[in-house]
Amino acid sequence: MDQPFLMFHRPSVDHEEEQSVLETLRSGWLTTGPKTKAFERAFADYVGAPYAVGVNSCTAALHIALIAAGVQPGDEVITSPITFASTANVVVHAGAKPVFVDVEPETLNMDVSQLESAITERTRAIIPVHFAGHPCDMDPILDLANRHSLTVIEDAAHAIESAYKGRKIGSLSPMTAFSFYATKNITTGEGGMITCQDAGLAEQLAVLSLHGISKDAWKRYTAAGYQHWDIIAPGFKYNMFDLQAAIGLCQLGKVERFWERRKQISQFYDQAFGEMEEIRILSCKPYARSAYHLYTLQIQPERAGLNRDEMLDALQQRGIGVGVHFRAVHLHPYYRETFGFRRGMFPIAERASDQILSIPLYPAMTDEDAQRVVTVVKAIVKH
Numbered sequence: 001m002d003q004p005f006l007m008f009h010r011p012s013v014d015h016e017e018e019q020s021v022l023e024t025l026r027s028g029w030l031t032t033g034p035k036t037k038a039f040e041r042a043f044a045d046y047v048g049a050p051y052a053v054g055v056n057s058c059t060a061a062l063h064i065a066l067i068a069a070g071v072q073p074g075d076e077v078i079t080s081p082i083t084f085a086s087t088a089n090v091v092v093h094a095g096a097k098p099v100f101v102d103v104e105p106e107t108l109n110m111d112v113s114q115l116e117s118a119i120t121e122r123t124r125a126i127i128p129v130h131f132a133g134h135p136c137d138m139d140p141i142l143d144l145a146n147r148h149s150l151t152v153i154e155d156a157a158h159a160i161e162s163a164y165k166g167r168k169i170g171s172l173s174p175m176t177a178f179s180f181y182a183t184k185n186i187t188t189g190e191g192g193m194i195t196c197q198d199a200g201l202a203e204q205l206a207v208l209s210l211h212g213i214s215k216d217a218w219k220r221y222t223a224a225g226y227q228h229w230d231i232i233a234p235g236f237k238y239n240m241f242d243l244q245a246a247i248g249l250c251q252l253g254k255v256e257r258f259w260e261r262r263k264q265i266s267q268f269y270d271q272a273f274g275e276m277e278e279i280r281i282l283s284c285k286p287y288a289r290s291a292y293h294l295y296t297l298q299i300q301p302e303r304a305g306l307n308r309d310e311m312l313d314a315l316q317q318r319g320i321g322v323g324v325h326f327r328a329v330h331l332h333p334y335y336r337e338t339f340g341f342r343r344g345m346f347p348i349a350e351r352a353s354d355q356i357l358s359i360p361l362y363p364a365m366t367d368e369d370a371q372r373v374v375t376v377v378k379a380i381v382k383h
Ligand SMILES: Cc1ncc(COP(=O)(O)O)c(C=O)c1O
Pocket: 056, 057, 058, 059, 060, 083, 084, 086, 087, 129, 155, 157, 158, 178, 179, 180, 181, 191, 192
């Protein structure tokens, strides 16, 4: 019997989010306002950071974090090649040059042993990316940054629930950027958040996220009454608005429950795929609490008898949704042509780039769905 296609991701939203959005719609206040402020407070408390600023994407969060860090044309910013487009694109938006270091094979996170040799006198910031929700080795990164006066901006798009040595991601670095995109661990459809440790920086980020206009500009149409505002920086239109926050507040209440379910499914996959020589899986370091955002299979073509792209096609033909997170950024045409990156520069990332794919991992999946993924993967490999 034909089974319905198993989507790569399906968000878990229900009547609670519907009700919250309806209430907000009926409240008469749709844009940045009390719901956004409440979501910022609740999110900061969840990750153990003193301040959080809501924005309309993680991309926006990373961009204004770079501006707030003082990154300027001619500067360099170090990050990982195994990431989404925006981590590198925002560096270019800030006028700076992205510099990559290779990744470690077990986690596909930045290999910190290679970091120091990538630092030059132009380096201004480091963006560690917590790939698939597994935290990077933050102590050496923060230590190096400290010694070289660099700002660390964490890309925690995958890492809302992650912790490093018992400390939550979002509470460690000067700035950490999160995503609430539709496929993320919690979602507002589109949305993002920056956490930071300093009141002045939080204020600066809030100003940058709303046209660069002065403090609490979002209140200008409230009962508090109209007040003149000043432009104090050439800011952006990146603010989070209350309809997003209305969803985010409900999602945040479920974040640990969602995490538990993804952890269960990940462990089930680990058992199923851990012993297979045709496939490599990633591992979890002793210092890490993973957010289990993605489940990555690294196809070993010489053993599996097919390559990653053939595996992608075969899975989709058999009704399983897949993704690729990620093809290495430095190999994309813009980055090759603009900065001269070439294959051979970051061999571990390049091998991963050619071999990895992501299989479904989300709380709305049933045990039968997870079993079906395992059965189909094994059947393809055995044939
Ligand atoms: C590692 C990483 N960084 C940044 C982003 C950008 O997030 P957003 O879509 O919220 O801008 C993503 C989104 O997929 C991501 O995976």
